Amino acid sequence: MILNFIRGFCMALADSVPGVSGGTVAFLLGFYDKFIGSLDALVAGSMQEKKEAIIFLIKIMVGWVVGFLMAVSILASIFDAQIYKISSLFMGFILFAIPIVVKEERANMKFNASSIIAGIIGIAIVALITYFNPIAGQGSTVDLSSLNISLILYVFVAAMFAISAMVLPGISGSTLLLIFGLYVPIISAVKAVISFNLDYLPILIVFALGILAGIVSVVRVIKWALDKHRSIMIFLIIGMMIGSFYAIIMGPQTLSTPKAPLSFSSFDILWFVVGGLIIFGLQKMKDVTEKAE
Template sequence: MVLNFIRGFCMALADSVPGVSGGTIAFLLGFYDKFIGSLDALIAGNKQEKIDAIIFLLKLGVGWVIGFLSAVSVLANIFDTYIYQISSLFIGFILFAIPIVIKEEKESLIFNWKTILSFIGGVALVAFITYFNPVSGSESGVNLAQLDISLILYVFVAAMCAISAMVLPGISGSTLLLIFGLYVPIISAIKAVMGFDLSYIPILFVFGLGIITGVVTVVRLIKWALDKHRPIMIFLIIGMMIGSFYAIVMGPQTLATPKPPLSIDTFSIIWFVVGGAIIFGLQKMKTMTTKEEA
């Protein structure tokens, strides 16, 4: 129970900030296959498989909820003020995670035209969404308390994309929300509801529906793709991770009061190193948890 609580807590910290995904944390800690298999069993498994999946996911879920709420209560207050330090931390997360993903998946690194196109497609997809994001850089930001059909559809689709990314060992769902210009608004809305401001409940309900829809429709597809076309998927994931550097650099422009993109002058080497240290710390934790389960 304690081990899975820690795992869930670490996943939540990753899911709550743009950088590596909760799926990456599961990958780095060595329980990714069990995690994705449990999600799949919850949807399409037999009775016993569903029971086993529920027990495992509940144990993870307790740690995840506590970790996520803890992170949200802090992030909403510091994100605007320390955007450049946090962005530097995110870059450290991703840069140091990529070699680990490559090392763990070296058997899947098969170079051919399909995998190369997949890699290029991953980079291009993230860069394209970031560059053409209709919300990024808006003078007024995004007001989630004032709903219209276009905003509802936008948030719903973004939630589906975000939860899909969260279960992949690569780019995080929070990074995708950052790309869509919804990261700060969603975090702020969750914190507002935690403070009993109920005006944001409708849009968070839409966001929740998008997450549920994404889990039901995408998780099985992801599992099938990883089982049947793993090399292509791994190259796609690495490409999206590399593309997310551009999203993070441009991230300050998605704030309610846009700031200049991250630059050499605003980059924090200290927080970049901290991000790398956290990734290596997770690798050490994987070694410890593997011994504990043996």
């Protein structure tokens, strides 16, 4: 229980910030296949497999909820003011995570035309979503307390994309929310509900339904692709991680009061190194958790 609590807690810290995904943390800590297999079992497993999956995921979820609530209570207050430090931290996460993914998956990676194309597609997906984001540079004017059909659909679809990214060991779902201009509004809405301001509860329910829809529709595809075409998927994931550098650089433009993209002058080397140290610590934690099992 303690081991899986720690795993869920670490996943939540990753999921709550744009950078690496909770799936990346699960990958770095060595339980990704069990995690994605458990999600798949909820959808299409036998009764016994469903029971085992539920028990495992509940243990993970307890740690995840605690970690997420702690992260949200801090991030909602400092994200705008410290965007460049946080962005530098995210870049450290990603840059130092990529070689670990390559090292862990080296035996499965095949350098051929299909894999290289998959990597290029991964970069392009994130870069194009970021480039054509209609909110960037205009400020996030989304008012999550006032529901309408277009907002409900937008949040629902964004949640589906976000959870799909969160379960992949690649780009963070929070990075996608940042691209869609929903990261700060969703984080602020969660903090408001925690403070018993229920005006934002309806849109958070929509967001949760989008997450569930994403899990049901995407997880089986991801598991199948990783099982049957692992090399191509790893290159796609690495491509998305590389592409997320551009998303993070442009992230300040999606704030409610847009700021200039991250530049050499606003880049914070100290927080970048801290991001790398955290990834290094997670890799070391993997050795500890494997011994514990």
